[in-house]
Amino acid sequence: MELILLTFAVFGLVVRFPAVHIVLFLIHALVALHMAWRLVPRQPLSAAFIGAYVVMYFPDPVGLMLGWIPGGAEDGPSILYPSNVLLMVGLDLFILGARRMRITRRDANRMPQFQISHFPVDACIVLCFTICAVTGTVLTLGLAALNIDVFTAAKTVMTLDGGYSSYYLAANYAFLGLPLAVFLIGLKRPALQPVYLVPVAFFLVFHFMVFRVRSSFVSVAVAYFVAVVARAHLVRLGARMPRGRLGAHIKLFLVASVPLLLFFVVGFKYARHSYMIQDYRITEERVEETVGTAFAGGDFGYAYYLRRAIALYPQREPYLLGQSYYRLLFAPVPRALWPGKPEDTQRLFARALDPKLGRRGTTIPPGIVGDLYINFGSFGVLGMVLWGFFFGMERYRRFSDLLFLAGAGWWLVHVVRGAVTVPLMFALAMWLAALFFQKIIRPITLPPALGLTLPEFAHRPRESRAQGSAASTAQVALGDRWRRG
Secondary structure (H helix, E strand, O other), X not given: OHHHHHHHXXXXXXXXXXXXXXXXXXXXXXXXXXXXXXXXXXXXXXXXXHHHHHHHHOHHHHHHHHOOOOOOOOOOHHHHHHHHHHHHHHHHHHHHHHHHOOOOOOOHHHOOEEEEXXXXXXXXXXXXXXXXXXXHHHHHHHHHOOOOOOOOOOHHHHHOOOOOHHHHHHHHXXXXXXXXXXXXXXXXXXXXXXXXXXXXXXXXXXXHHHHOOOHHHHHHHHHHHHHHHHHHHXXXXXXXXXXXXXXXXXXXXXXXXXXHHHHHHHHHHHHHHHHHHOOOOOOHHHHHHHHHHHHOOOOOOOHHHHHHHHHHOOOOOOOOOOHHHHHHHHOOOOOOOOOOOOOOHHHHHHHHHOHHHHHOOOOOOOOHHHHHHHHHOHHHHHHHHHHHHHHHOOOOOOHHHHHHXXXXXXXXXXXXXXXXXXXXXXXXXXXXXXXXXXXXXXXXXXXXXXXXXXXXXXXXXXXHHHHHHHHHHHHHHHHHHHXXX
16 A cells, blocks of 8 residues: 555656645545554554654645645745655655564554552652652752743743753753653542642643743643553553453543644644743734644644755755764764764754854754755655654563653654654653663563453453453462462
8 A cells, every 4th residue: 555655646746736736645644544543553653653744744735735825935836746745755655664664563452461559650650750840940940040030031042052051951851751650640540640640730831831842741641641541451550450441431532632632732832922922812813823833834834844945955055964863873972072063953954944043043843854855855755764664663562661652742743843863862761761660660461361462352242351351360360379489
């Protein structure tokens, strides 16, 4: 199917008519989302990437060709149609790499069940809260000593090189533990969760007021989503057995969460702008402006930046020739020790768009395909196969794999947006934290019920499930006795 889609996409280079390209986008969107839906039980990270890609890149060119979005001087046919093809080819190549080049069969739907205890889980939650509180306090007081108010300072302050950048960096990494804590909270009974979620709400508000980004909110929502599914199928906390199926109200919540998340993305942008200008009035003009920018160069319009990249490179700016990727080797080196360290692509792209943005330290992500184009030209889109291969390596056997999946909301979307260094460093930090928490929690792997995989067991008749649960309980008792010697 990927090769058929690839053929359709390349056909768009030959036939350059808006109606044809709109149809091609619709076919790609429908087939890709269907593939993503089928990948969810096996490769949830790959499925999330595909879904995010379609939502973030396809609406803008379709709206532009339909006349719903005003075009600029650089949105002519010579740029628009090649960029459309690059977007569709990029998605096809990613799916090809994620599905056909997968080297492991440790899929999510083959995960064993785990038994964990309340005390180590609470210890990990308290540890996350403590680290967030300490680093947040140090950030606030440390910058106050430098006459900087973290709640009113411009957002670009944290991206500029200065003696205070280390404070922001430490706090940013410390708050990566927040979604992991929310995942562990979500494994508890709903009646026990509110007392834990109160400090989570406080830390979310603090992070928003300081960093003015939505990553923390999205990551916490994703973590709780994963916890709901894990609590139903995979994790036994204390003496409670997994139910083996999702209740009707939980299914409704999961279905409703997708459009709610999209609404939140646009609403958050409005709230952030209101906070920055200290004007919380809801006016028709500001709502139209927010929605318009969301679909033209915003959260649903990253195709706009690919077209800008095609207009700039290599006519005005030279290709980066892989700088976006080999600079990962130098990421741990502080810029204070190496002032000439290769710069982030997002900052270079912003400077190419407008030199004033570069002087203010502004960063603009060019999109994942745009980043490949800026580095290697049109043939750089072949790198999407490697991205698909990278995501296809996701594997699920340990409890830490669930923790890592729960924290993916903080870095995965940024990869789709075209950032490389920061999200991959966040992913590495998240993976190390997940391994550390697994050492503290020490989950016990439970034997499968009558040798069935989890989805098969969940779809058996109720009477057969009851028999399987009884058999599984007996096996657990035998396993515990075996572990105790």
